[in-house]
Amino acid sequence: MDSSIFRIIVRVIHSSGRSPGLFLSGLSWRILERILDLLPLLAVFFWLQNILLSKGDNDEAEASILWLAGTLLLIFLIQLVAAWKGQRNSFLGGYRIMAGYREQLLDRVHQLPLGVLAEYRTGQLADMMTDDIQRIENIFTHQVVELLTSLLVPLLLFIALLWVDWHLAIGLMAGFPLALLFLQLSRNLFIRVSQAKQDALRYTSGMVVEYVTGLRTFRLFNKAGVWLKRLYLQFDHITRTSIGVEIWGAGPVVLYRLLTELGLVAFLTLAAMQIAGMTPAQDQTELLSLLLFILLAYRMLGPLLEMAEHLAVLRFTVQSEQKLQQLYQRKPLSEPGSAEIPRNNDLIVQDLSFGYDNESLILDQLNFRVPENSMTAIVGPSGSGKSTLMGLLARFYDPQQGSVSLGGSDLKALGSEQLYQKVSMVFQQVQLFDGTIADNIRIGRPDASEQQIREACKAAWCDDFISKLPEGYNTRIGEGGSCLSGGERQRLSIARALLKDAPVLLLDEATASVDTETQYHIQRALSRLAQGRTVIMIAHRLSTIRHASQIIVLDQGKIVQKGRHDELLACEGMYRTLWQAQEGQHQSSAAS
Numbered sequence: 099m100d101s102s103i104f105r106i107i108v109r110v111i112h113s114s115g116r117s118p119g120l121f122l123s124g125l126s127w128r129i130l131e132r133i134l135d136l137l138p139l140l141a142v143f144f145w146l147q148n149i150l151l152s153k154g155d156n157d158e159a160e161a162s163i164l165w166l167a168g169t170l171l172l173i174f175l176i177q178l179v180a181a182w183k184g185q186r187n188s189f190l191g192g193y194r195i196m197a198g199y200r201e202q203l204l205d206r207v208h209q210l211p212l213g214v215l216a217e218y219r220t221g222q223l224a225d226m227m228t229d230d231i232q233r234i235e236n237i238f239t240h241q242v243v244e245l246l247t248s249l250l251v252p253l254l255l256f257i258a259l260l261w262v263d264w265h266l267a268i269g270l271m272a273g274f275p276l277a278l279l280f281l282q283l284s285r286n287l288f289i290r291v292s293q294a295k296q297d298a299l300r301y302t303s304g305m306v307v308e309y310v311t312g313l314r315t316f317r318l319f320n321k322a323g324v325w326l327k328r329l330y331l332q333f334d335h336i337t338r339t340s341i342g343v344e345i346w347g348a349g350p351v352v353l354y355r356l357l358t359e360l361g362l363v364a365f366l367t368l369a370a371m372q373i374a375g376m377t378p379a380q381d382q383t384e385l386l387s388l389l390l391f392i393l394l395a396y397r398m399l400g401p402l403l404e405m406a407e408h409l410a411v412l413r414f415t416v417q418s419e420q421k422l423q424q425l426y427q428r429k430p431l432s433e434p435g436s437a438e439i440p441r442n443n444d445l446i447v448q449d450l451s452f453g454y455d456n457e458s459l460i461l462d463q464l465n466f467r468v469p470e471n472s473m474t475a476i477v478g479p480s481g482s483g484k485s486t487l488m489g490l491l492a493r494f495y496d497p498q499q500g501s502v503s504l505g506g507s508d509l510k511a512l513g514s515e516q517l518y519q520k521v522s523m524v525f526q527q528v529q530l531f532d533g534t535i536a537d538n539i540r541i542g543r544p545d546a547s548e549q550q551i552r553e554a555c556k557a558a559w560c561d562d563f564i565s566k567l568p569e570g571y572n573t574r575i576g577e578g579g580s581c582l583s584g585g586e587r588q589r590l591s592i593a594r595a596l597l598k599d600a601p602v603l604l605l606d607e608a609t610a611s612v613d614t615e616t617q618y619h620i621q622r623a624l625s626r627l628a629q630g631r632t633v634i635m636i637a638h639r640l641s642t643i644r645h646a647s648q649i650i651v652l653d654q655g656k657i658v659q660k661g662r663h664d665e666l667l668a669c670e671g672m673y674r675t676l677w678q679a680q681e682g683q684h685q686s687s688a689a690s
């Protein structure tokens with residue numbers, strides 16, 4: 099049948115690191131309880147058969163009533179024990195496995211390379227850790243029992259029916275293979291359409307966020323109508339994909355039920371033919387068998403009909419588990435047994451090649467050296483690999499070939515603790531958490547005093563705006579620092595780096611997308627931060643790197659030029675082209 103559910107169970111148990119003993123024992127008890135449900139019917143059947151065969155012997159009838167009552171009571175008691183043990187063990191075992199699974203997943207997320215973490219949208223990981231896990235938990239606590247019983251109970255009943263009358267049993271199951279085949283064939287289509295719906299929902303929610311956040315600009319530029327039209331089209335697309343999911347989700351289930359019930363028609367016709375051929379005297383016990391058969395047949399069809407619905411629900415769970423499995427399969431970065439200590443703060447990039455996948459190289463054979471206490475700027479057109487290179491210098495990923503070393507030690511041999519003690523980063527996307535301003539800055543040095551925090555903020559030119567906030571340094575800044583402007587967030591991250599006082603500094607686009615006055619303040623704060631450190635910065639405004647000790651020009655993942663500003667300007671090449679383009683822009687904006 100659908101093997102994915104069993105694969106999921108095995109995978110989840112394996113990943114959880116917990117013993118499945120208790121859960122499996124609970125599962126067995128719960129299945130036993132469902133099977134015992136059938137026994138009273140069989141007991142009554144044998145009792146009736148006995149009565150008919152005893153032909154009015156009163157003593158025997160009395161004894162058999164006692165036998166029947168005793169048997170029914172015994173079945174009831176065993177069922178009671180099975181139900182109690184089943185519920186207790188399966189819930190306890192299931193929840194323990196899921197607790198282990200959650201812990202392991204959290205550990206895995208904790209160890210994921212920072213570059214991989216950045217690939218997930220805000221909230222996406224949280225959804226996976228809550229909603230998707232909840233669905234998987236449901237398998238352990240509810241769905242697996244339902245599914246197994248809807249498979250096992252009909253199987254056992256079918257064996258019993260074969261024993262009572264194999265012609266009728268085969269007739270009863272006439273439509274089932276076809277029903278099953280249809281269900282299985284529709285499975286892949288269903289998965290495809292529901293995947294398409296998920297993609298459409300994700301894309302639309304991105305569009306809605308863009309629309310809402312950019313609404314003011316769109317209205318000012320008279321573009322809100324265009325956006326609305328695009329959104330309406332996208333909503334139409336969601337409607338169409340949703341209908342596809344219903345057609346391929348609910349449609350096959352209905353057809354499966356109809357085809358399975360087709361067997362009932364064949365079976366009832368055969369049964370009617372048998373009854374019509376019976377002579378009354380001869381066949382009282384056979385009539386009884388037929389009656390039992392009909393009762394068992396209905397008991398068998400019930401779970402078989404429900405099975406398709408369980409499988410439909412499970413397909414969503416399978417998708418959740420596959421998402422989490424992909425997360426599990428991302429390899430954490432290796433950590434050294436004993437971390438090396440860097441001898442100095444020289445950074446050396448040697449034969450470095452890197453691609454996000456195995457198909458295309460984003461960086462190709464890079465070689466350069468950043469001496470201690472010097473500034474290196476990385477420039478190049480959009481998409482040339484600047485941020486990727488910065489990510490490798492910060493060990494967000496490991497390179498496929500070559501190495502990055504600090505103070506003579508490969509970053510892999512330093513380990514993340516050593517590395518992040520030595521390196522500070524001020525990136526375009528400033529990561530702030532929901533806490534006070536002081537907490538956010540103190541993360542650079544947890545033991546810093548209030549005075550030290552204030553000094554770092556003064557040096558980063560952010561003390562002014564912090565002091566004007568209602569609770570000063572104790573103001574909560576909301577998730578992601580949403581109540582601060584872009585320039586304020588950047589200055590906070592500079593203060594954080596100043597407080598941390600690490601000897602190596604990685605800067606990425608720190609002056610992008612802010613007005614001239616803010617840019618001036620940020621620039622001053624950055625100059626302060628850069629003093630006496632080894633600095634590598636991505637620069638878009640070439641005027642800010644005229645005094646850099648070294649400029650590296652990247653194009654399509656390769657270093658095409660290397661040198662100081664004057665040297666690069668003196669010769670033909672990409673740097674001069676970029677410089678002239680920016681100069682031209684300045685002159686035309688000054689003229690207008």
Ligand SMILES: Nc1ncnc2c1ncn2[C@@H]1O[C@H](COP(=O)(O)OP(=O)(O)OP(=O)(O)O)[C@@H](O)[C@H]1O
Nearest residue numbers: 217454455460478479480481482483484485486487
């Ligand atoms: N996480 C990722 N997965 C796959 N490809 C990526 C990823 N990040 C970047 N790329 C690709 O790598 C190439 C280099 O991108 P990168 O962001 O490093 O360039 P960049 O020079 O910093 O560009 P920009 O100046 O526009 O920021 C691009 O083709 C980009 O599409």
